[in-house]
Amino acid sequence: MTRVTIDGNEAAVSAAYRLNDVCCIYPITPSSPMAELADEWSSKGRPNVWGGVPTVVEMQSEGGAAGALHGSLQGGSLTTTFTASQGLLLMIPNMYKIAGELTPAVFHVAARSLAAQGLSIFGDHSDVMAVRQTGFAMLCSASVQEAHDLAVVAQAASLATRLPFVHFFDGFRTSHELNGCELLSDDELRSLVSYDLVQAHRARALSPERPVVRGTAQNPDVYFQARETVNPFYASVPAAVQTAMSALASLTGREYSLMSYHGHPQAERVIVIMGSGAETAAATAGYLAGRGQRVGVVQVRLFRPFPAAALLDALPATATRIAVLDRTKEPGSLGEPLFLDVLAALAEACSPSSSPGPGRRMPLVTGGRYGLSSKEFTPGMVAGIFDELSRPAPRPRFTIGITDDVSGSSLPYDDSLDIEDPATTRAVFFGLGSDGTVSANKNSIKILGDAGQHAQGYFVYDSKKSGSETVSHLRFGPRPVSAPYLIRRAGFVGVHHARLIGRGEVLDRAAPGAVVLLNTPVPPSAVWESLPEVARSQILARKLTLYAIDANAVARSAGLGGRVNTVLQTCFFAISGVLPADEAIPAIKAAIAKSYGKRGPEVVARNNAAVDAAVAGLHRVEVPGAEVPAGYAGVEGAAALSLAQAAIPADAPEFVRTVTAAMLAGRGDDLPVSALPADGTYPSGTSRYEKRNISDLVAVWDPDLCIQCGNCSFVCPHSVIRSTFYPSDLLADAPDGFQSAPLDSRGLPDRDFTLQVYAEDCTGCGLCVEACPVPVRGVAPETAPGAGTTPHKAINLGTYDRGQVRRNVAFFETLPLADRSRVDFGTVRGAQFLQPLFEFSGACAGCGETPYLRLLSQLFGDRLMVANATGCSSIYGGNLPTTPWTTNRDGRGPAWSNSLFEDNAEFGLGFRLAADQQLALARTRLGELRDEVGTDLVDEILSASQRRESEYAAQRWRVTRLTERLAELDAENPGAPSVRDLLSVADHLVRRSVWIVGGDGWAYDIGAGGLDHVLASGRDVNVLVLDTEVYSNTGGQASKATPLGAVAKFAAAGKRVPKKDLALQAIAYGSVYVARVAMGADPQQTLRALREAEAYDGPSLVIAYSHCIAHGIEKDGQLLRNGMDQQYRAVASGYWPLIRYDPVTRAFLLDSPRPRLPLSAYTGQELRFRILARTDPGVAAQLAERAEEEIRQRWTTYEEMAARGPERFPAADGSA
């Protein structure tokens, strides 16, 4: 046995990998790390306990993984998979088969919410509860150690009983919690999992040597009886699981049972619960029992088959009131599943007819929901439930942890109850995603774990990918830490970025007398003065001790750039005293050697230098006086201040000012049920209210140099660069400092041009600077003449003044927008004047996807419907609190929705079907009402061409007239069915633009079947594939779009198969408009392709090269800054040929010139290609050669196609 500090995912997969022969995998949060580790271990040849190296195969979906797993099991291999949420649901059809055929296997599930009114990646039991009827046994772990141990128990019991198991634990709370874990050795695993049973499994495999038929079709005569054959197998499960648990206990001393009881031996009030919440409940019950309360907790581990006898054994006979807690919601049911099972078990046991007899009186049983989507579940809530059970008439159904002011289900509770061991050190750290805070804390936990302390770490991440904030919760102590909830009162609070201390909830986490460490560039003497009022009040009121350091300066001088992790970690050890200094510093350095050793001696040396410099740079801040400032309103006041700081403008919609503002201020947990939409519908365009100011350096315009080409705004991923032109006299009202230049366009005299940067929303990615075609000039800095020159273009990165920017933006928004009918849509220069209706998303700085979406919204936004596959674009496109799809000044804009990952093409087709249907209805009714409405208007509407922007404007005008006329008719003759009918669908008379948007994971893999079908449908839908060549959102797993030779997760040894040519597949239909584009290589071609796709009256497919953080590119130390240059290289090397296929003319156009760069000029810039050359240069060279050959062959094919006459392409209508 080895003691390690790992998370629940690693704990589970450590056992699962070593006990299985085959892993069939597919990425889904929060289970992906299990699959990633399995793939990585397999690629390094790590063996399992049976002497082989497990085969790890990524499938196209969870459905595919389940299918492959089923087959592999039938082939006699021990096979496993890892999944969560809707992924598990995709496995259901196979789960019935696997269970029905009595096939031993274990699915390891990091249990997660299901997408209902909204998607959530966080933890609860909604997914596993949806498979409780499949026939799988279900075993639930509550902690990191259990996730390891019960993974083994599940495997042993599965082989013993021949029944498949779902082994699950709470997503994020357990899967991502770091804690101590005793890992079982290979020998121990072998002693716990019988090899004879493995042999027996193999012996049952399908084999032509002993052929059988399995999977017959059965008729009414036998199906029923055959279904009942399995009962004895289910009956054997509880005993088999307990046997495996007992074997584990005798080996390790760790005792488990199917149902464990904790608390007062004669408890009257008992909670029944499973998962990590059981730990909190058990600890609280223990605490309360120690204070004389007769309370207890039954922790459920085996949920299916439900072990009623074990429940009755565990439950004290004294229990008269029981609350059963479910971490799921089953709308419309009598109660949630665990509640119903417990109720049934008790009712049966207490029924007079029960044998061996009703020794028991039926207790009162209530059912409650808690913790959905990782909602906190705390000791205070547990105590609140026990209190409720003491009431004369406890609520039969309840919720805990929220305020339900709609149905009144929620129980009150006092959240200040603190039951934690005083010997445990609690520390909370607030950092930015980019500063390394979380990795430093993970390191600290390992250091303390190695030093013999018990340690726990849990990390809360942001909903945004750029400028994200992280909160780390760390506990250390002499005894095991079992507290699966966030720290409320910390003895140490690290504030790793100065601006964060202004958020009220940061110092809210500080216990009285706590130590605070602030990273600030302000010199020691000025730190106190620099603090915001809320922070000063909190420091004084709670008598906090404040330390400060300029960690960025220390890190920079050590050559670590913006990574302040090592510096702040050292400060933490220096101040907190969790380890003596002479022990801590060597331990930090040893940890640095361990974590950075594989990155080279230089990286290690720099970090060591940072450790040495950190302590010297640390100083204690004198807190003047001890008087709490007058007017300090305590914690609640701090909360109010936080809300005020969300700084939502007064003219924002009420929903934004109340609900959105609360979420922005970190107070979303306080929102009552009534505040939230019941159907998951939220207002558009809320990202504009969240001024994040995440970058100190932003795009800055130089009007004198600018040639007004529009390239900068064309590439801007966050739509922060806007252009307009306007009569020059409007400038009379402009605020001082508002920038403008005479419009550089013929035929429009006396007009000025302004390029306005929305600096508060800029991420400072620098794509615009790279795109600016104005030659670099050396400009002497104004402040220090003669101090040398800095390179300068028409757009540059520079600092900004918030007040000035706000004034400028406010004035800019009063300026007229360009008339869409007069804008040249066909040029980049013209397109810059189209208002983006996709803005300020939370995508990564420099994102390669969002410029395409912004362009889509500019071109077609006011009649656009977007079906968005799950993935990056659904997250930055639809993750609360604020979302980027917005409206124009008329209130029109893209209507956006996300269905699932796998079904997006079909979902979008549905948009089209409905639009077509309602258009047909509108046209019919319009014809019927021709005379009443007016023949001219009706004829014009019905015959209007709708392809050009001026035609859309004219049609929209006509439809407005129509609705006015219909309103009159309705008033004249109220309730006329055809008038009402037409009114309800008249909007469809303006042609809708349906776009189906998603990434390569969707288009090439999980959604490929649906996409293929939709492309074959002939319907007028447009598909935009944002091809990053990996599953970007889940962290860079390989898809079928991943290129040959690239390293990705699930292709850790390099992708061995070339990328699928999706374009050629679609062209083969003959009826599909197809384009492959890369904005950075040819923006004009991108523009043309999107417009042609939209104009084509049939299915269109546009595949867009999207550079991504997972490619590993940077320029001058700035991530993704060279993204557009990489697009150029991809095209110039022939890797990404630009093409268009027009099914009307049946012409295949090769838009990019012959390859003029070697492939290595493209691949050499990207870490994903370089990795393999480091780890396996032989294979890397071989794959690079094959990739070159592949490109040559494809180019030849394309050239041949470009030379073909139309007769050699299939006709759209199927004719020759």
Add this chain to the structure above:
Amino acid sequence: MDLSTRYLGLTLRNPLVASAGPVTSTADGVRKLADAGVGAVVLPSLFEEQLNHQATRDSYLASAGTESFGEALSYLPGAEFDPWPHQYLHLIEQATAAAGAGVPVIASLNGVSPGGWTDYATAMQEAGAAAIELNIYYLPGDPLIPARDAERRYTEILISVKAAVRIPVAVKIGPYFSSPGEMATLLDRAGADGLVLFNRFLQTDINPETFTVSRGFRLSSPGESSLPRAWISLLHGKVDCSLAATTGVERAADVAAYLLAGADVVMTTSALLRHGPAYAADLLDGLAGWMHRKGFTSVTELRGLLSAEAGLAVPGRTGYLSAIEQATHAFGSAQLSS
């Protein structure tokens, strides 16, 4: 016709060596060179500094975006970014196989740290390199570094590498020493198996229009060969180690001239880049043809034949004055006539 020669204690089939350059950077290139008949190849230099730089950059890229977003705590599978030159070692193995038995593959090393020099040299030996060329590219940027200290660096590196490996070690140096001859002698005494004359330092260009500084590399031309040839002439017979000439080899005549000056081998990259790897065969044919015309039957007969006279031209005041007179005659009259 016996073209064979000895270099670094190795027997080569002829004195033409493909020096470090793009052609020798792939196994395919090495194969083509061997097919064209070269006597040996020198692989491009492994630059330790560059490895360190790449490792640091890649390590930064690998941690980019990590631990920021709950669904993607990292973006690439765990990979190692230590500056260990797997690719280079792989190239040695591949190039050795591609070159075949009769064509030694010489690895070239440009280290920065003491550990780097010896560790990488050892690894090169293990990977099958026939010899190592130390490309000591050291420009003391600090104007106050004493000349002796700078020179000592060369010998110290050589001694430590020699102590670490069994295979022969050559040192490639530049001409910018106060006394290049003494430097060569010091290296010879310190155990160098060969000297390669001379390194061509990369130099920067300033573009006054764009205010940019570029670090370019120009192919050498025959006009640049006089300096190394003069020093080879001078050192021939005065040092025990082999002498390799490099720079300015375009035609067979240039090869012959270097051999006459006393070179054991003659290296070229520029000519092979300009004309392709197969051009090595033309050079060798040209050399053999010249030897035939001049009545030589082996390279040994002609090596250093003119070293005494050619060598005198360098330090001798007489030769210098005579050269000035010739130049005045040639260019002065040209100026008058224009």
